[in-house]
Amino acid sequence: MTIDFAKEHPKPAAMNNAAVRCRNLTKEFRAGETIVRALRGVDVEIGYGEMTLLVGPSGCGKTTLISIIAGLLDPTDGEVEVLGENRRELTGTRLVKFRQKNIGFVFQQYNLLPALDVVENVSIPLIIGGVSRSEAKERATEVLKKVSLEDKIHSRVSQLSGGQQQRVAIARALVHDPRLMVCDEPTAALDAASGHKIMELLREVSIDKDRVVIVVTHDNRVFDFGDRVIEMADGVVENVKVNQPSQNKSASSTKEN
Numbered sequence: 001m002t003i004d005f006a007k008e009h010p011k012p013a014a015m016n017n018a019a020v021r022c023r024n025l026t027k028e029f030r031a032g033e034t035i036v037r038a039l040r041g042v043d044v045e046i047g048y049g050e051m052t053l054l055v056g057p058s059g060c061g062k063t064t065l066i067s068i069i070a071g072l073l074d075p076t077d078g079e080v081e082v083l084g085e086n087r088r089e090l091t092g093t094r095l096v097k098f099r100q101k102n103i104g105f106v107f108q109q110y111n112l113l114p115a116l117d118v119v120e121n122v123s124i125p126l127i128i129g130g131v132s133r134s135e136a137k138e139r140a141t142e143v144l145k146k147v148s149l150e151d152k153i154h155s156r157v158s159q160l161s162g163g164q165q166q167r168v169a170i171a172r173a174l175v176h177d178p179r180l181m182v183c184d185e186p187t188a189a190l191d192a193a194s195g196h197k198i199m200e201l202l203r204e205v206s207i208d209k210d211r212v213v214i215v216v217t218h219d220n221r222v223f224d225f226g227d228r229v230i231e232m233a234d235g236v237v238e239n240v241k242v243n244q245p246s247q248n249k250s251a252s253s254t255k256e257n
């Protein structure tokens with residue numbers, strides 16, 4: 001059996017300097033006799049220096065798309081170019097090194113290690129990349145200052161609020177200075193004020209001509225933060241909305257969480 005909801009969708013206009021380009025991207029998962037077409041021909045471009053939101057109903061393929069872009073999943077077919085590299089040519093050790101150098105992934109459930117303190121959690125990507133423990137801790141402390149957690153560096157993650165844990169996860173994704181940050185539902189578990197703070201932080205990260213931030217979200221409270229909002233449905237891109245700069249909200253009135 002094949003689950004498919006084929007529709008015709010126009011190709012978007014080409015961007016001069018895209019950080020991510022997907023052309024006719026497909027992804028199929030096989031579950032026994034059933035093939036699920038999670039992506040059914042995605043055409044999309046994402047620019048540098050922009051915060052891009054990926055929105056759409058549950059099961060429309062958002063996590064699958066960002067997982068392919070971040071090199072965590074292989075596509076079934078189609079073309080993907082990420083930061084100038086053809087994804088097809090990134091395999092094995094090359095792919096692992098590319099990810100370590102260029103990609104920061106923020107998971108919805110944070111995926112922090114409870115046995116380690118905050119600074120140790122944030123140091124992990126550097127230590128895996130071969131940086132000494134002392135230098136890793138120094139650099140992790142610098143990033144934790146940027147996310148306003150310098151007073152929590154020796155706390156256990158279980159002692160932090162949801163918003164603070166999300167900031168630790170963002171610090172961990174940022175610590176190796178990746179050019180591409182991918183965040184899966186970063187505000188889903190947070191109250192409005194904490195969610196605003198997280199989006200403000202991601203916006204600051206995205207304002208860099210060499211950097212890209214992609215945020216998957218269901219959370220319509222944060223839609224105005226995106227420079228570009230890509231709407232997906234049934235495994236394809238349905239619509240791309242470009243927000244005017246004035247529409248991108250400031251969260252100056254946000255409370256401390």
Ligand SMILES: Nc1ncnc2c1ncn2[C@@H]1O[C@H](COP(=O)(O)OP(=O)(O)OP(=O)(O)O)[C@@H](O)[C@H]1O
Nearest residue numbers: 029030031036038057058059060061062063064065
């Ligand atoms: N490993 C897998 N094996 C089989 N089917 C999968 C797998 N991963 C995802 N799918 C299916 O692919 C489709 C797209 O899933 P995906 O997680 O990308 O959607 P999503 O838009 O991120 O959903 P949500 O917002 O609920 O996280 C769904 O039908 C899902 O059940």
